[in-house]
Amino acid sequence: MNKTTYTNMAKVWQFAEEYALGLENDTVRKARADAEAAGLPQGSAAQANLLRFITQTLNATSIISVGTGSIVETLQLVDGLGGAGQLTAVDSSARGITMIRNLFSGFSDSADNRTTLRAVNTSPTVFLPRLNAGTYDLIVVSGIVSNYEPSFVEAANLLKVGGRIIFTDMSGLAYPNDNKPDVMRTLLTNVEDDEHFEQALTPTGTGMLIAVKR
Template identity: 50%
Template structure:
């Protein structure tokens, strides 16, 4: 690919993101604005829509969202469950879980989906869950969420279940992330290790996509 093609790819990403923002509901737009202003910056709108589409494509009925104030993505997952199933949101931060609990309280009267919000590290809470009980796991936020969740993924997911890792290129902190060898931040180091771990695991088939700030999607064989 030449420089023009790379430039066009960047423009295509920008167009796709703006298109997704325009299609967000007023509720999601207001949620994004409020959480961004509170310091809990939200991920890509196109990425959040893709996560919702994955719920629908896979027919997932039992979903875990592990994050750090990842409210917009969590709400997209809740809406995609379409009045059925269970969504468990796991956030180890006080501010993040408060945002999720407030949003779930407002949603509770509008949906038959069971909404569960848990304030605990993934490494502490996930081992307590029943095995082979979940269709989809989405991981975002702090670096420590990723390895801890993947360590439980094979046990938690049903056969042919899917785990999705967001911000795998570690671009959200603005230091260049995985694509910059000089970036030795905790997130960049963790994502480099995660890529190797997931891709080498014979129990999963995986692919890395450029959606959002990098999605790693792994399918349990």
């Protein structure tokens, strides 16, 4: 791949981000601004919009969102549920879980919203093994890399057949100067080798690994 191709790909990425930002509704825009003002950087708008789209097209009714202050992604998942179903947010950061709970409280006050929302301040290692097997359509994993492998360990048990687990920020595969590449490559290998899943790696946003339970 030559320099011109890389430049063109970067322009496409930039256009996709700007387009997705333009699609964000007022609630998401405010949540993004508030989170970043509170010191919680938010991820790619195109990535969050794709998560919303996947939720809708999957007709998901039960979601687990594992993250560290992933406010925008969580809101887009809620939007994808279309006012019904359930979403459980698992966040080990105190600031992140407080913001998510405040947002969920606002949704609960709406008479038109029949979505069951809960926010749990703990790690996936502690919480996910407690959940019922075979009852979830979608698990989305973001934030610190220590969230990733424990979530995948539980995924085959928690997901319905045809359910998906999505790992964001897989661009960590390319980071040269920290432990992210090793963690991400190990995860990628483990997902590839697991007979329960088919997977695809996409550069959308900050990189997404999408795996479907057979």
